[in-house]
Amino acid sequence: VAKNPAQPEFHQAVKEVLESLRVVIEANEDEYRKDALLERLVTPERQILFRVPWVDDKGQVQVNNGFRVQFNSAIGPYKGGLRFHPSVNLGIIKFLGFEQIFKNSLTSLPIGGGKGGSDFDPKGKSDREVMAFCQSFMTELYRHIGADTDVPAGDIGVGGREIGYMYGQYKRIRDVYEGVLTGKGLTYGGSLARTQATGYGLLYLTEELLKCNGSDIKGKTVAVSGAGNVAIYAIEKAQQLGAKPVTCSDSTGWIYDPEGIDVELLKEVKEVKRARLTEYAAARKSAEYHEGKGVWSVKCDVALPCATQNELLLEDAKQLVANGVQAVCEGANMPTSIEATEYLQANKVLFVCGKASNAGGVATSALEMSQNSERLSWTFEEVDSKLKQIMVNIFHSIDDAAKKYGMEGNYVAGANIAGFLKVAEAMKAQGIV
Numbered sequence: 001v002a003k004n005p006a007q008p009e010f011h012q013a014v015k016e017v018l019e020s021l022r023v024v025i026e027a028n029e030d031e032y033r034k035d036a037l038l039e040r041l042v043t044p045e046r047q048i049l050f051r052v053p054w055v056d057d058k059g060q061v062q063v064n065n066g067f068r069v070q071f072n073s074a075i076g077p078y079k080g081g082l083r084f085h086p087s088v089n090l091g092i093i094k095f096l097g098f099e100q101i102f103k104n105s106l107t108s109l110p111i112g113g114g115k116g117g118s119d120f121d122p123k124g125k126s127d128r129e130v131m132a133f134c135q136s137f138m139t140e141l142y143r144h145i146g147a148d149t150d151v152p153a154g155d156i157g158v159g160g161r162e163i164g165y166m167y168g169q170y171k172r173i174r175d176v177y178e179g180v181l182t183g184k185g186l187t188y189g190g191s192l193a194r195t196q197a198t199g200y201g202l203l204y205l206t207e208e209l210l211k212c213n214g215s216d217i218k219g220k221t222v223a224v225s226g227a228g229n230v231a232i233y234a235i236e237k238a239q240q241l242g243a244k245p246v247t248c249s250d251s252t253g254w255i256y257d258p259e260g261i262d263v264e265l266l267k268e269v270k271e272v273k274r275a276r277l278t279e280y281a282a283a284r285k286s287a288e289y290h291e292g293k294g295v296w297s298v299k300c301d302v303a304l305p306c307a308t309q310n311e312l313l314l315e316d317a318k319q320l321v322a323n324g325v326q327a328v329c330e331g332a333n334m335p336t337s338i339e340a341t342e343y344l345q346a347n348k349v350l351f352v353c354g355k356a357s358n359a360g361g362v363a364t365s366a367l368e369m370s371q372n373s374e375r376l377s378w379t380f381e382e383v384d385s386k387l388k389q390i391m392v393n394i395f396h397s398i399d400d401a402a403k404k405y406g407m408e409g410n411y412v413a414g415a416n417i418a419g420f421l422k423v424a425e426a427m428k429a430q431g432i433v
């Protein structure tokens with residue numbers, strides 16, 4: 001804390017991981033204290049901060065802050081998304097980059113951890129303004145990334161449009177056509193099923209979790225927060241698996257639709273029109289719209305927080321438990337506070353943290369990298385079946401790790417331990433770097 005003041009989200013993420021690793025570290029104290037392995041693990045290999053000047057539609061110059069934190073490259077090139085949101089600061093990017101190390105390790109694919117972004121807000125900007133910003137952002141970032149060095153992707157506020165503008169600028173500056181970004185459009189190297197991957201992957205893992213605990217996703221009522229990339233495809237897959245998602249939300253309000261969310265309408269409102277959820281409510285008789293927060297007050301069997309960090313707090317956890325929730329699986333990164341997580345676990349709710357349950361996105365990004373390297377593209381079914389297998393494997397590896405260290409059913413500890421062991425081995429093998 002003294003070395004990195006005013007980074008509460010980063011401290012929260014480190015605390016959560018190190019608490020779970022206590023049992024592993026205490027059992028092998030010499031091994032993990034040696035050569036300051038833990039200090040190196042919590043210190044980014046490189047942090048890049050830069051200015052992003054751009055010209056708005058009124059001809060005025062705007063200036064934003066740009067970030068890329070290259071956290072750990074022990075098991076592969078840095079990999080992790082770019083977030084464009086006014087709340088972005090170094091502490092948030094560090095928390096996301098730190099989590100990414102373990103998530104990427106859990107996928108079993110060769111990718112290290114990184115994250116980046118800007119406090120730029122794409123909301124309400126014209127396409128030209130977004131392009132101007134993305135080009136300026138890449139004009140600095142290009143020198144730090146590459147297909148074998150660091151491969152950024154999307155995150156909050158960065159979808160296909162932003163990735164396209166950034167890819168175009170990278171190619172123009174570097175004059176190489178390589179898989180330097182993932183989440184690309186299908187006409188220029190993108191992977192089928194990447195758009196769906198995080199949401200679909202979340203449901204594949206949730207399905208396996210319930211199955212292994214004597215239950216079934218089919219017929220379950222599901223509460224989802226968010227209405228972006230992760231939430232939309234979580235809702236779609238939940239329906240395909242026979243569950244009934246009844247909520248979604250954005251930063252101004254939320255929807256309760258007891259007949260089940262109409263996912264095509266939601267896509268039209270959010271992906272095509274880029275509008276507010278009030279438009280969903282206006283077009284759908286069965287839907288109620290509420291201002292502010294409240295998704296977790298709805299009675300549900302499964303809760304899937306898919307919006308942003310710290311959106312499910314202790315009070316929400318109490319409400320979910322009182323309403324009989326069976327499972328909470330995180331689609332977003334760190335949406336559940338530590339207190340809420342502990343409350344859910346103490347009340348025997350099956351709880352899986354984002355670094356395991358939302359790893360489908362980055363796993364499919366790594367599959368996009370493989371396709372780019374071999375200059376081939378795989379079918380939707382091929383990618384989707386690999387994704388499903390990866391998510392099922394992740395569930396079993398975190399379940400096994402929890403059992404091995406005497407914490408059966410504690411999937412948070414299982415995820416942190418399983419993710420950590422591989423990275424720690426690779427770091428030890430590569431010496432003090």
Ligand code: NDP
Nearest residue numbers: 155156157198226227228229230250251307308332333361
């Ligand atoms: P999007 O930008 O597509 O959607 C984010 C959604 O969350 C929007 O509905 C947004 O509402 C809402 N939201 C964002 N910030 C806030 C806030 N501060 N308060 C309330 N609501 C908010 O992002 P994604 O769906 O891609 O990402 C969602 C989460 O999933 C993030 O935590 C991200 O890190 C994580 N994630 C994403 C992956 C991916 O592949 N996309 C992979 C792994 C994790 P509004 O539109 O009003 O801003």
